[in-house]
Amino acid sequence: MKIGIVSDMHLGYERFRQDAYVQAKCALEMASESCDMILIPGDVFDSRTPSPDVIAEGINLFREISKKDWKARVSSYESDRETHTDVPIIAVSGTHERTAVGRDNALRLLDLAALLVDTSEARTIVQKGKEKVSVYGLGGVSEELFKSKIEELGIKPTPGVFNIFMFHQSLYEILPFNDQYMHIDELPEGFDLYVDGHLHTQTEKEVHGKKFLIPGSTVITQMKDAEQSSKGFIIFDTETYSYEFIEIGSRPFAVRKISVSGKSGEEIRSDCSSEIESVINTFKDAPIVRIKLEGELRPGISNSDLSLKNLTAKYSKSAFIDIDSSKITNKSMEEGIESVRSSTIRGESVKERGMDVLNQALASLGFSLSIKPDELMDLLTSNSKKEKFTDEILERLDSDSS
Ligand SMILES: [Mn+2]
Incomplete structure (x- = not known):
C-alpha cells in the first residue's frame, strides 16, 4: 500500500492562519490523490481549545478527502472507544491538542464527525484487497510520561501484517536537550515502520533496524533555523519499503545573523534593512525573515534605542519580520x-516580596489546588519553555481532578 504521512498542520496558528489552512489542504489533497491511506501523527490543530471557525477549517479540510472513493478501508478498530468511520485517514492527537485525561480533544471531534479515525491508544487495521496494515497509535504526552505509558500499554505489533507504530513525541537522539526524553532503542520492538510528529523538520532515523520517519510540519510555526528546509509530506510504499518526500508550496522563510558589536543604532538598523531587502527581492511571495542579532552593544546604547519595532512596521506589507535580540549582550x-x-x-529580598504578592493574590482567588505556592512561583519564574510549563500545569490539574 502507498501511505501518505502528513503531520503538524497547526490549523488556527494565529500568525500564519491562512498559510496553515492552505498548506494543510495542499498536502492532504496531494496525499489523497496518490495514496491508499493517510497517517497523521498529531497537531492537526494548533490549540487545545480551537475556536468554532478553526474547527470549521478542520471539518472543511477532511470532509472532501474523507468522501473520496477509498479502495482501502478500516477493517478493525481495537480501543476502549468506538470510531465512526472506515475511511483510511488515521490520526493521533498531538501535544497541542492535549486535554486533561478523559476529556475529548479537538482531534476526537473529527472522529466523532466520522471524518477520520483517532487511533490514540488504539489499534486500527486498514485493508486493501488481501493486504493489511496495522497502525498502533499513541497521542502526545509529556516527555517524562512517555516511557511509563508505553510500558503500561504493553504495545505489541499485530501478527502477520505490516505494522506501524505512530506517535507524537521528542526522542533524545533527535532533540538531545533532556535525558528524560525517550531513547530511540526504548521504542517498542517488532514494528515495520515508526512514524512520529512533533518535530517540524523532515527527519529519517533507524529504530530496531527499521525506518523511523518524521515528515515535519506543513506550516512554519517555530522559526527555528532548521525550518528553512522545504515543507511537505511523505509517501511510503510498503511493497518496496521506500519513501519519497513530496514538497508543497510554502511561504519562504529565511534566517539572517547580524552582529551589533561596535555599531551605532543607525548602523544596526541599516544592516537589518539591507538583509531584509535582499531576502524580499529573492522571493515572489512575502517571506518570513528572522533576524538574529548578536554581539555586544556599544556602551550607552540599550535595546530600546534600536527602534526595532519601526523596522518591523516598515516592511509589514512585503514581509513578516521577526527580530530575535535575545543574544545581544549589554x-x-x-x-x-x-x-x-x-x-x-x-x-x-525581591523574591520574598514576590512570594508575598503571590500568596495574597492566591488567597484572594480562593486558590485550592494541591500545588504549593512556592512550587507555583518556581514554575512561573523558571526559564523553561512555555510548553513545558503548560504541560506541568496540566499534569497537576490531571492529578488534582483524579
Ligand atoms: Mn507541532
Whole structure:
C-alpha cells in the first residue's frame, strides 16, 4: 500500500492562519490523490481549545478527502472507544491538542464527525484487497510520561501484517536537550515502520533496524533555523519499503545573523534593512525573515534605542519580520539587573516580596489546588519553555481532578 504521512498542520496558528489552512489542504489533497491511506501523527490543530471557525477549517479540510472513493478501508478498530468511520485517514492527537485525561480533544471531534479515525491508544487495521496494515497509535504526552505509558500499554505489533507504530513525541537522539526524553532503542520492538510528529523538520532515523520517519510540519510555526528546509509530506510504499518526500508550496522563510558589536543604532538598523531587502527581492511571495542579532552593544546604547519595532512596521506589507535580540549582550543593562536582583524592598529580598504578592493574590482567588505556592512561583519564574510549563500545569490539574 502507498501511505501518505502528513503531520503538524497547526490549523488556527494565529500568525500564519491562512498559510496553515492552505498548506494543510495542499498536502492532504496531494496525499489523497496518490495514496491508499493517510497517517497523521498529531497537531492537526494548533490549540487545545480551537475556536468554532478553526474547527470549521478542520471539518472543511477532511470532509472532501474523507468522501473520496477509498479502495482501502478500516477493517478493525481495537480501543476502549468506538470510531465512526472506515475511511483510511488515521490520526493521533498531538501535544497541542492535549486535554486533561478523559476529556475529548479537538482531534476526537473529527472522529466523532466520522471524518477520520483517532487511533490514540488504539489499534486500527486498514485493508486493501488481501493486504493489511496495522497502525498502533499513541497521542502526545509529556516527555517524562512517555516511557511509563508505553510500558503500561504493553504495545505489541499485530501478527502477520505490516505494522506501524505512530506517535507524537521528542526522542533524545533527535532533540538531545533532556535525558528524560525517550531513547530511540526504548521504542517498542517488532514494528515495520515508526512514524512520529512533533518535530517540524523532515527527519529519517533507524529504530530496531527499521525506518523511523518524521515528515515535519506543513506550516512554519517555530522559526527555528532548521525550518528553512522545504515543507511537505511523505509517501511510503510498503511493497518496496521506500519513501519519497513530496514538497508543497510554502511561504519562504529565511534566517539572517547580524552582529551589533561596535555599531551605532543607525548602523544596526541599516544592516537589518539591507538583509531584509535582499531576502524580499529573492522571493515572489512575502517571506518570513528572522533576524538574529548578536554581539555586544556599544556602551550607552540599550535595546530600546534600536527602534526595532519601526523596522518591523516598515516592511509589514512585503514581509513578516521577526527580530530575535535575545543574544545581544549589554554590559550596562546586566549590571543594572544584578543590582535589582541583590537589592531589597522594605527589608525583604525581591523574591520574598514576590512570594508575598503571590500568596495574597492566591488567597484572594480562593486558590485550592494541591500545588504549593512556592512550587507555583518556581514554575512561573523558571526559564523553561512555555510548553513545558503548560504541560506541568496540566499534569497537576490531571492529578488534582483524579
Ligand atoms: Mn507541532
